[in-house]
Amino acid sequence: MRIQIDFDKKNRSQSIIALERFLNLNLIEINHGHTFDAIFITFIENPKKSQKYKRRFLYKKYADISVPCQFQYYADFSLENFRAAFFAVLNAINFIDEIEVKTSDFNSQSLKSDLSNLEVLIPKTTLELSALINNGKDIDKQIHLKRMVGLLNRRKENRKPLIKEIKEVRIYDKKRNLELRPYLNIFSEILTSELKLIKPLSPGYSEIYFSLSDTIDDARSEFALEDWYEYSYVVLDYNHFFESEEKERFQILYILFANGLMELVKIDGLNKFDLDSCILGLKRRLNHILDSRDFLKIIDELKLNKLGEKILLNRK
Structure with a gap:
């Protein structure tokens, strides 16, 4: 399952970019259902009491969700921000089932379980975290190739009528x-x-x-x-x-x-x-x-x- 974080923000934190790579490197090839091609997550800092959060089926292809998330300072590239964002993503999965779709085969619990299992792999040092940025080109290539394998397998497993x-x-x-x-x-x-x-x-x-x-x-x-x-x-x-x-x-x-x-x-x-x-x-x-x-x-x-x-x- 492909995950894109801070989908509608122009200037994304390097911590968020590192987290997105970390998640997709480990999850993008796994099939959690055919309802959504990807999950878009946007963090809301300091939400108002009347804050409304997105729970929508975007372009009939994507799960588009917003959730609260607090950072020490959003632009900081830090382990603290990485971890805060990781658990905010884990929380966001709880709201996928609130998205209104005609029929859904999406297994949100399986995705949440796979995400939880990644907690032990969270970078523990600044050097490990920096590798997700410094090696970004190579990691993005790995992610893309895994995504292509996943997409081909999904097409095989979810054949549609010839029309x-x-x-x-x-x-x-x-x-x-x-x-x-x-x-x-x-x-x-x-x-x-x-x-x-x-x-x-x-x-x-x-x-x-x-x-x-x-x-x-x-x-x-x-x-x-x-x-x-x-x-x-x-x-x-x-x-x-x-x-x-x-x-x-x-x-x-x-x-x-x-x-x-x-x-x-x-x-x-x-x-x-x-x-x-x-x-x-x-x-x-x-x-x-x-x-x-x-x-x-x-x-x-x-x-x-x-x-x-x-x-x-x-x-x-």
Whole structure:
């Protein structure tokens, strides 16, 4: 479960940032239910007697809560502030069940238990606390990768009905290699054409984004922020690709994107027959290109187009 603390404050304390990293490093991969994608918590210092606290279902995705919390001085980076905020977060979990949702499968007691178990891991020295800030870049990377594993597992465990027609494929090369881009344009064009012909259904997205890189961790640095598109992650050995003959390059990419589509069958339960048909159509179109007398002309065009490639920017 992802937790974001002091969600609506512009200037957050370093103690709060350290706590947020500490909590997410230990909790973000754990599934406590599918009702909430994350929990947003805002601390209220010196609340008025008439203070009203947030208990709302934000954007139909997030638990948004505010709770009282007292600090010696909010801006101080200290063990005292870290501990005060930790127990305020623990208290905030008590109010999740007050949020009005139509149906809820969220296990707040399980989350509270997991949080309580972290008390023994709270930093005991300033040096331990500082590590959460000084090593922030590496910790944030670990958190992101754990989050991606958690999100993929949630999609597998909580499959939804197939209701939305998939109409388009986009391919994002994380390395932005100019020589590779024209090949990817060919594959995205063919796959999009096949999807429009076969009309496979998804749980809610109409576009598939392939995130391509040389490692799965780098490919997974991208994730869907809206429900109208979803990612499949593919890994390419760039050196092997560019050392290969032209026809073998097409075969390498064919296998890569065919496997990427099949991953969506495993994760989201997409209809295997439909995607097999798309893959068969892709193979048929590629064979036509490879067997064509115009193959050398196509290769020349690929080489010419590498300086004018179509970079598709992720719409985040």
